[in-house]
Amino acid sequence: MFRFLLGLGPKELRVVDIKTFPACRGSDRKLRLFACECYYRVRALLPGELAEAAVETANRYADGLATLEELQAVEALVEQALDSMEDRWRASQGAELISLQPTHDALGLSFQVVRTQAxxxxxxxxxxxxxxxxxxxxxxxxxxxxxxxxxxxxEERAQADVLRDIFGNPFRAVTFDPRWRTSTAVELARQMYESRVFGSMPILADALLEAGCDDADVLAHCRGDGPHVRGCWVIDLLLGKE
Incomplete structure (x- = not known):
C-alpha cells in the first residue's frame, strides 16, 4: 500500500536511496501527519519528552505552524540524543537492553517523523x-x-486503517460539493481537527446529509468505526486542506 502511495516501482529499490518522489499520490502534509500518527499509536510504549516534543513540532510543521528551521533543529537534537546512547545500546543485552529499548526506540521513531522529506x-x-x-x-x-x-x-493492520482514513480510496475519488460546507459541518470538522477527538463523526454525517450530501462513501466513512485522525480525508475536504 505504501509503495503504491509513494509511486514507487520495484521493491528492491530502497526508499532511503530515492532522491525525489515525482509520482507520489499524497501531499507532504498528509504524509507527515501519518508519520506523526505512527508515533501517537505507540507512544504509551515509548516514553520520552524529547521524542514527544519532536513529534509535536512535526505535527505543527505539517500545518504550517512551525518552520523548516524548527523542524531541522529538533531533528538535530534527537540525532544528538541517539548518538549519545548508541554505544551503550549496541553493547546492551538482557535486562539492560529491555530497560533501554523504550527510550532508544522513542528517539529512533521521532527521528524518522522529523525527516525533512515527508x-x-x-x-x-x-x-x-x-x-x-x-x-x-x-x-x-x-x-x-x-x-x-x-x-x-x-500494528501493521492498524496503520493500514489509519492510511485509509487519511488518504481515502485512490481508485474512487469523491467529487465534493461546496454546498456541503455548511457552517455546522465546517465547525464540527474544525473542532475535531483541533482537538484530535473524533467522536462527533456520526453527527457530522447527519450534518452533511442535511446539507444535501448523498455520497455513500462520505457518509459511510463518517459513520464507520474509524479510526479517524488528523488528516482524515472527509475532514480535510470540509476544511479545504490538501
Missing part, C-alpha cells in the same frame, strides 16, 4: 513503529517468534 518520514516512521511495538510487547520473544510476528502484524 515521504521518507512516513515510510520509515511506519516500520519503526510496528517493529518497536512488537519488540517491546514481546521482550523475551525471538525476532521471528509467533508472538512477535502477531504483534507486528496487528
Amino acid at each position: 515521504p521518507k518520514a512516513a515510510y520509515y516512521a511506519s516500520s519503526n513503529a510496528y517493529l518497536s511495538a512488537a519488540a517491546i510487547a514481546n521482550p523475551d520473544a525471538a525476532s521471528r517468534g509467533t508472538s512477535y510476528d502477531a504483534s507486528r502484524a496487528a
Whole structure:
C-alpha cells in the first residue's frame, strides 16, 4: 500500500536511496501527519519528552505552524540524543537492553517523523513503529517468534486503517460539493481537527446529509468505526486542506 502511495516501482529499490518522489499520490502534509500518527499509536510504549516534543513540532510543521528551521533543529537534537546512547545500546543485552529499548526506540521513531522529506518520514516512521511495538510487547520473544510476528502484524493492520482514513480510496475519488460546507459541518470538522477527538463523526454525517450530501462513501466513512485522525480525508475536504 505504501509503495503504491509513494509511486514507487520495484521493491528492491530502497526508499532511503530515492532522491525525489515525482509520482507520489499524497501531499507532504498528509504524509507527515501519518508519520506523526505512527508515533501517537505507540507512544504509551515509548516514553520520552524529547521524542514527544519532536513529534509535536512535526505535527505543527505539517500545518504550517512551525518552520523548516524548527523542524531541522529538533531533528538535530534527537540525532544528538541517539548518538549519545548508541554505544551503550549496541553493547546492551538482557535486562539492560529491555530497560533501554523504550527510550532508544522513542528517539529512533521521532527521528524518522522529523525527516525533512515527508515521504521518507512516513515510510520509515511506519516500520519503526510496528517493529518497536512488537519488540517491546514481546521482550523475551525471538525476532521471528509467533508472538512477535502477531504483534507486528496487528500494528501493521492498524496503520493500514489509519492510511485509509487519511488518504481515502485512490481508485474512487469523491467529487465534493461546496454546498456541503455548511457552517455546522465546517465547525464540527474544525473542532475535531483541533482537538484530535473524533467522536462527533456520526453527527457530522447527519450534518452533511442535511446539507444535501448523498455520497455513500462520505457518509459511510463518517459513520464507520474509524479510526479517524488528523488528516482524515472527509475532514480535510470540509476544511479545504490538501
